[in-house]
Amino acid sequence: xxxxxxxxxxxxxxxxxxxxxxxxxxxxxxxxxxxxxxxxxxxxxxxxxxxxxxxxxxxxxxxxxxxxxxxxxxxxxxxxxxxxxxxxxxxxxxxxxxxxxxxxxxxxxxxxxxxxxxxxxxxxxxxxxxxxxxxxxxxxxxxxxxxxxxxxxxxxxxxxxxxxxxxxxxxxxxxxxxxxxxxxxxxxxxxxxxxxxxxxxxxxxxxxxxxx
Amino acid sequence: xxxxxxxxxxxxxxxxxxxxxxxxxxxxxxxxxxxxxxxxxxxxxxxxxxxxxxxxxxxxxxxxxxxxxxxxxxxxxxxxxxxxxxxxxxxxxxxxxxxxxxxxxxxxxxxxxxxxxxxxxxxxxxxxxxxxxxxxxxxxxxxxxxxxxxxxxxxxxxxxxxxxxxxxxxxxxxxxxxxxxxxxxxxxxxxxxxxxxxxxxxxxxxxxxxxxxxxxxxxxxxxxxxxxxxxxxxxxxxxxxxxxxxxxxxxxxxxxx
Numbered sequence: 140x141x142x143x144x145x146x147x148x149x150x151x152x153x154x155x156x157x158x159x160x161x162x163x164x165x166x167x168x169x170x171x172x173x174x175x176x177x178x179x180x181x182x183x184x185x186x187x188x189x190x191x192x193x194x195x196x197x198x199x200x201x202x203x204x205x206x207x208x209x210x211x212x213x214x215x216x217x218x219x220x221x222x223x224x225x226x227x228x229x230x231x232x233x234x235x236x237x238x239x240x241x242x243x244x245x246x247x248x249x250x251x252x253x254x255x256x257x258x259x260x261x262x263x264x265x266x267x268x269x270x271x272x273x274x275x276x277x278x279x280x281x282x283x284x285x286x287x288x289x290x291x292x293x294x295x296x297x298x299x300x301x302x303x304x305x306x307x308x309x310x311x312x313x314x315x316x317x318x319x320x321x322x323x324x325x326x327x328x329x330x331x332x333x334x335x336x337x338x339x340x341x342x343x344x345x346x347x348x349x350x351x
Numbered sequence: 352x353x354x355x356x357x358x359x360x361x362x363x364x365x366x367x368x369x370x371x372x373x374x375x376x377x378x379x380x381x382x383x384x385x386x387x388x389x390x391x392x393x394x395x396x397x398x399x400x401x402x403x404x405x406x407x408x409x410x411x412x413x414x415x416x417x418x419x420x421x422x423x424x425x426x427x428x429x430x431x432x433x434x435x436x437x438x439x440x441x442x443x444x445x446x447x448x449x450x451x452x453x454x455x456x457x458x459x460x461x462x463x464x465x466x467x468x469x470x471x472x473x474x475x476x477x478x479x480x481x482x483x484x485x486x487x488x489x490x491x492x493x494x495x496x497x498x499x500x501x502x503x504x505x506x507x508x509x510x511x512x513x514x515x516x517x518x519x520x521x522x523x524x525x526x527x528x529x530x531x532x533x534x535x536x537x538x539x540x541x542x543x544x545x546x547x548x549x550x551x552x553x554x555x556x557x558x559x560x561x562x563x564x565x566x567x568x569x570x571x572x573x574x575x576x577x578x579x580x581x582x583x584x585x586x587x588x589x590x591x592x593x594x595x596x597x598x599x600x601x602x603x604x605x606x607x608x
Binding site: 246248249251252254255256257258259262266267270271274 | 412447516519
């Protein structure tokens with residue numbers, strides 16, 4: 140029971156890291172996805188490189204680089220911001236590709252119809268292309284959110300007091316190896332399941348036309 | 352639909368020496384075309400003849416490599432850069448209907464017609480909806496306004512697309528093979544709407560394979576092949592006695608089926 144309460148008390152930190160990193164990534168991913176579709180080959184190549192790096196480096200390595208590397212020499216990073224920025228940047232790489240998939244799913248005719256009607260490019264993206272791309276992207280975004288929730292456990296290694304950090308501490312101090320980790324696993328499942336359900340619900344709710 | 356324009360005769364669209372090249376394929380090899388107010392021009396020709404490309408040059412969905420375009424008094428020279436303000440101004444005067452309808456799938460029929468009016472003409476939602484309802488009734492879709500496009504037949508979708516373009520009060524309407532994606536029966540609904548529009552005096556340029564529609568409705572028929580206009584004239588005369596061998600061959604291919 141003590142383990143359970145201790146782990147439960149760390150849930151807000153896990154959720155904070157997960158959602159803050161997701162939000163950060165979701166915003167940074169926008170210019171990255173845009174850059175992948177740039178008219179200029181240099182921009183396309185550059186953003187592709189950035190995305191590949193963000194996606195190619197394991198989260199734990201990335202967080203360590205930020206916390207130990209950047210942290211010791213240049214700026215003093217607290218564990219929490221290092222965790223959020225690290226996971227946020229990785230999220231940006233993945234979400235940029237998810238956005239790109241959404242954009243590619245929008246029929247070319249939608250761009251042409253918008254242009255022919257005399258809509259400005261801002262209106263075209265915010266009201267015509269964006270909403271359609273977003274619908275296609277949502278399942279992928281939620282899938283990423285769920286894996287981010289689980290991956291957030293790695294920031295325990297830099298001392299963020301989230302679920303995994305508290306669980307390890309409890310396990311060490313009490314000597315009960317198995318139980319705390321089983322509880323932690325159950326808590327992750329309990330947190331992730333509603334998200335998976337949300338994804339299925341959104342997918343059903345938002346599917347129109349072509350895929351229905 | 353917009354008020355009939357009684358002063359026919361004035362040239363409101365002039366394409367001059369339009370060239371468009373893709374790689375080493377010459378899509379348009381210096382095509383010129385004048386369209387008068389109230390005139391209905393039908394363009395036919397085999398696929399790859401450049402007829403759709405020509406139409407798309409009028410509202411700049413394709414940017415020609417060279418040539419000039421004059422629409423309702425404003426001039427564009429493609430040798431230079433076209434400003435986006437000029438582009439928007441041009442597109443506001445010219446409506447376009449596509450082969451694949453291109454309705455917005457995330458908006459219902461009424462929103463499809465109202466939304467561009469709000470954005471382009473600055474109409475309020477009430478004003479725009481009033482115009483939309485009126486237009487949708489006229490194209491026979493009074494009972495479809497709340498439906499989403501994918502719940503409508505192709506013919507219905509194309510009529511929505513026509514209403515959407517007309518709601519912006521264009522002075523010229525471009526039709527790019529508007530019935531090619533439709534079953535013959537559904538195509539007739541669309542052609543009926545287009546015929547009525549022509550009767551009301553709308554200036555129309557129609558790329559089509561509907562030879563009967565072209566014969567009945569068009570004031571002028573243009574035959575294109577290999578990026579050039581090879582023949583043009585009064586539809587009945589041209590269809591009865593094409594002068595060039597290429598036109599003869601194409602016409603017999605589409606009328607013999």
